[in-house]
Amino acid sequence: MLETEMSETVMSETGPLLRVRDLHAEIGDPRAPVHALRGVSFDILRGEAVGFVGESGSGKSVTARAVMRLAPEGAKVRLRGSVDFAGRDLLQLDESEMLDIRGRRIAMVFQDPMTSLNPVMTVGAQIDDIIRRHMNLSAREARARSVELLGLVGIQDPARRADDYPHQFSGGMRQRVLIAIAISCDPDLLIADEPTTALDVTVQAQILRLLLRLRDERGMSLMLITHDFGVVAGMVETVNVMYRGRIVETGRVDAVFAAPAHDYTRRLLAATPRLHRSGQAA
Ligand SMILES: Nc1ncnc2c1ncn2[C@@H]1O[C@H](COP(=O)(O)OP(=O)(O)OP(=O)(O)O)[C@@H](O)[C@H]1O
Numbered sequence: 001m002l003e004t005e006m007s008e009t010v011m012s013e014t015g016p017l018l019r020v021r022d023l024h025a026e027i028g029d030p031r032a033p034v035h036a037l038r039g040v041s042f043d044i045l046r047g048e049a050v051g052f053v054g055e056s057g058s059g060k061s062v063t064a065r066a067v068m069r070l071a072p073e074g075a076k077v078r079l080r081g082s083v084d085f086a087g088r089d090l091l092q093l094d095e096s097e098m099l100d101i102r103g104r105r106i107a108m109v110f111q112d113p114m115t116s117l118n119p120v121m122t123v124g125a126q127i128d129d130i131i132r133r134h135m136n137l138s139a140r141e142a143r144a145r146s147v148e149l150l151g152l153v154g155i156q157d158p159a160r161r162a163d164d165y166p167h168q169f170s171g172g173m174r175q176r177v178l179i180a181i182a183i184s185c186d187p188d189l190l191i192a193d194e195p196t197t198a199l200d201v202t203v204q205a206q207i208l209r210l211l212l213r214l215r216d217e218r219g220m221s222l223m224l225i226t227h228d229f230g231v232v233a234g235m236v237e238t239v240n241v242m243y244r245g246r247i248v249e250t251g252r253v254d255a256v257f258a259a260p261a262h263d264y265t266r267r268l269l270a271a272t273p274r275l276h277r278s279g280q281a282a
């Protein structure tokens, strides 16, 4: 018993924050399942930003959701393998333990900020709610923290803006609100699944810079998913290239750019004109 506790502590402090091994995901009807993940393995260190790139359908979102033990929207999933988070295999936890991890220790930001926010609640009230669900704070304390978080993610005049509704914010500002919600409980890992795809290029860059700044300031790890190689260049330390439910290449992002080992990675890079024009691939 004591030994188990000890090794868990040692693991959680010295090992990777997240260690996924041989993860398989089967979606839908068990008699004819879609084998969406076919043995995915990767690590994310504490404070590390890791990119996941790959074409549509390669398994990026299924991987992200599997880390939180969630199925794709509107589907059922069967997961096999291991998802060690700070020394515990999340696939072995019961649902109540998982509830404590989701949102509090691992948080997620999705692509479309409008569908993730409640249109009939002010953004302040939505953040208050989530904070109070995870922390024992009074309504006033929660509001103070919500305002502080809105300021932290770059929303001007946050005390006033907290009383506005989602439709009163631009797309980029809504994504900032979602990031504020995601970091409200100080997660160890933030998963951002195509967080900027719906935004224009300048706003994309601002949101990505915000995510990196928060990673630096709070020491959280970042799992950044994108189908665009250009987005991970200069953003993350490590990149995993996914293809048909597998990670086909992994490495330091500059090394992968300079000398992609896998044919599919070369094709993916060739399809990212921005990189070649700016010479970042060299
Ligand atoms: N709701 C679902 N129902 C059935 N199969 C699904 C569902 N969601 C995903 N899949 C299957 O899982 C595979 C991986 O999908 P996933 O959403 O992870 O791709 P992705 O890499 O995130 O793509 P995109 O860049 O388009 O977001 C898909 O090819 C599909 O076969």
Ligand SMILES: [Mg+2]
Pocket (backbone or CB within 6 Å): 060, 061, 062, 193
């Ligand atoms: Mg996806």
